[in-house]
Amino acid sequence: MAERTTHPYSIDVRRCWRVPDRFVCSILEKGTPRRHSPQSYATFDEARQAAQERLRQLVFEWQLMGREPR
Template identity: 40%
Template sequence: MRCTPPHHPFVLDIRQVRHVPDRFTYAVSRPGEMKAYSLHTYATFEAARQAGKAALDATIAEWRRRQRGRQLA
């Protein structure tokens, strides 16, 4: 039997900066709330994606810790 981790409610969004079209930002969110966003811009989509993925992974890890804490309570 294979155990898969539960899905998470977060979304990673990479966007081109509207007023500076050669720069990119990221945002990590879930429905109705913002969790994390880039404090500066990135020169490439890939750089923004990598930074956003790290922020997403940290957000998911914290969410899973809280989920486990609720299950133990």
């Protein structure tokens, strides 16, 4: 079995459609939404950092389990 080197996740940060001066983030798995932020953030960087933190957890689980966590 070949070792996997690239995880299937990506981050999407965009303006909140309900409150345009706030930002929301999502984690995509192979281009399909997997997790959405439960809250909005005041800045793009805050939303990106929150998504990166969750992404680190998902990648760790992905590496540990050898498959995508459900």
